[in-house]
Amino acid sequence: MVFEGSSVAISHTGKVRSNNQDSGYAGSNLFVVADGMGGHAGGDVASSIAVHRLKDLDHPFATPTEAEVALQQAISVTATVLIDTVSERPELAGMGTTVSALVMVDDYAVIAHIGDSRIYLYRDDALTQITTDHTFVQRLVDSGRITPEEARYHPRRSVLMRVLGDMDPDPQIDTFIMPTQPGDRWLLCSDGLCGVVDDAHISKTLGQGLPPGRTADLLLKQALDAGAPDNVTVVIVDVGGSHPMFSGAGTIVGSASNPRGVEVPAARPGRTSWLHPGRQAANEPTHFEPAAEFLEELIEEDRRRARRRRVWWIVGLAVILAVLAAATLGAYSWTQSRYFVGADDDTVVIFRGIQQDLGPISLSSPYEDTGIELVDLPFYQRLAVQQTISARSLANAEAIVETMRRTLEDAP
Known part of the structure; x- marks a missing residue:
């Protein structure tokens, strides 16, 4: 056609x-x-x-x-x-x-x-x-x-x-x-x-x-x-x-x-060659x-650039991981400065940490088994212990336990 x-x-x-x-x-x-x-x-x-x-x-x-x-x-x-x-x-x-x-x-x-x-x-x-x-x-x-x-x-x-x-x-x-x-x-x-x-x-x-x-x-x-x-x-x-x-x-x-043709101005002093321009x-x-050798130079430059990118990625990842690790360690250290009173099997226990868990990771551990039997406590105290009692400090937790002891001693 x-x-x-x-x-x-x-x-x-x-x-x-x-x-x-x-x-x-x-x-x-x-x-x-x-x-x-x-x-x-x-x-x-x-x-x-x-x-x-x-x-x-x-x-x-x-x-x-x-x-x-x-x-x-x-x-x-x-x-x-x-x-x-x-x-x-x-x-x-x-x-x-x-x-x-x-x-x-x-x-x-x-x-x-x-x-x-x-x-x-x-x-x-x-x-x-x-x-x-x-x-x-x-x-x-x-x-x-x-x-x-x-x-x-x-x-x-x-x-x-x-x-x-x-x-x-x-x-x-x-x-x-x-x-x-x-x-x-x-x-x-x-x-x-x-x-x-x-x-x-x-x-x-x-x-x-x-x-x-x-x-x-x-x-x-x-x-x-x-x-x-x-x-x-x-x-x-x-x-x-x-x-x-x-x-x-x-x-x-x-x-x-252009009907008049392209008008070419005189060369300007100090003009940069377009073979090696100063790219701004x-x-x-x-x-x-x-030139083939320039191509090899560019390829090598690209390899160096790729290596630098990898190094910076590794460094950046390491910094991020370090920050996350430091934040995690700091958060965990804070949890270990906290205390609460709870139950472990049949006794009252002072726990170190906080009541929450992070998935499979427990954020608390037994600090002191007080020897107080749960069955000996009045109903309201037993229920409070089973639901855990927050304490401002170790001294506060010990004071809570001491109150329970006095209650048992005063019981008829």
């Missing part, structure tokens, strides 16, 4: 960043999200170059394989363009961008991906992440060292291990072909969305059946309500839906939509660390 459906692309600077380094594209057959990085202007330029290079692929392809090859080649050429751009404009050194692209060919979706932007498929009320993040924390998840939930809050979650940049003329790009069907809803987004809005809320929004434009607006609102610490770009594609078929020129959003907050820009 010929691809029919509707699509939308939106992009927002967010609530923290001063400029939008994302770019996005939604056309008739091609859909792209690119999340730039590398300083105030470098990311703008990188994502803009990527989108403008790839938008030429927005035309029908004879086969999905032909589209896959074209995507692979176009992204590789874009890497060369980025390298050439930096050689002409050294102030852009270190710039890079993620690329997540989707081409519809007949009944197939052709996907190309590098970085940590994402492509999701919503089908039959279920959301599936189609692409794999090329990040340090994803490697930790894949190796079973941390859980996906821990990855969302890991201090190194912004470190990319693969990216389209000015340092690698032959980037490693994931490409594959998937069958698609009427009713499918595809979502392409930068981590400004998926980094702050979890999959459950994304799935719920996509499942409301609203047109792509309204759905994208709701997703953007959720990101903004969550603080939007990064740029947010959303592209939604409906396959064979009830909404009008896309027609006309493609929609370009983000930095690539969790919402600082994503950065790229491709």
Whole structure:
């Protein structure tokens, strides 16, 4: 079949960043999200170059394989363009961008991906992440060292291990072909969305059946309500839906939509390299660390962090147990300073402790058997002893017993 459906692309600077380094594209057959990085202007330029290079692929392809090859080649050429751009404009050194692209060919979706932007498929009320993040924390998840939930809050979650940049003329790009069907809803987004809005809320929004434009607006609102610490770009594609078929020129959003091109300011003195940034907050820009030795350094750092966490957990548990033990010992010591008069078998006994028990643990013990027989006591005293008589102190308990002795002596 010929691809029919509707699509939308939106992009927002967010609530923290001063400029939008994302770019996005939604056309008739091609859909792209690119999340730039590398300083105030470098990311703008990188994502803009990527989108403008790839938008030429927005035309029908004879086969999905032909589209896959074209995507692979176009992204590789874009890497060369980025390298050439930096050689002409050294102030852009270190710039890079993620690329997540989707081409519809007949009944197939052709996907190309590098970085940590994402492509999701919503089908039959279920959301599936189609692409794999090329990040340090994803490697930790894949190796079973941390859980996906821990990855969302890991201090190194912004470190990319693969990216389209000015340092690698032959980037490693994931490409594959998937069958698609009427009713499918595809979502392409930068981590400004998926980094702050979890999959459950994304799935719920996509499942409301609203047109792509309204759905994208709701997703953007959720990101903004969550603080939007990064740029947010959303592209939604409906396959064979009830909404009008896309027609006309493609929609370009983000930095690539600037009709004057991206304005690059002069490099600022003392600017920190994005290879080794001084990270001040969790919402600082994503950065790229491709070296294998750096990956080993990060893994070792994560091991040290895990060991420190275990040590602190052990220390914290030991402190809690010590406090509980001290409190228990103190409470028990207090009980042993109390006395009461009660019955043990057939005699009156002074007990040390309190009348209550703590489960199977008795909080009292016989202190002195007075030798007074219960049967010799008047009825009211015998009943009082059997129900126990509290004493303020040992002397008070002895005084109570002495009163009983006098009562027996005075009896006729």
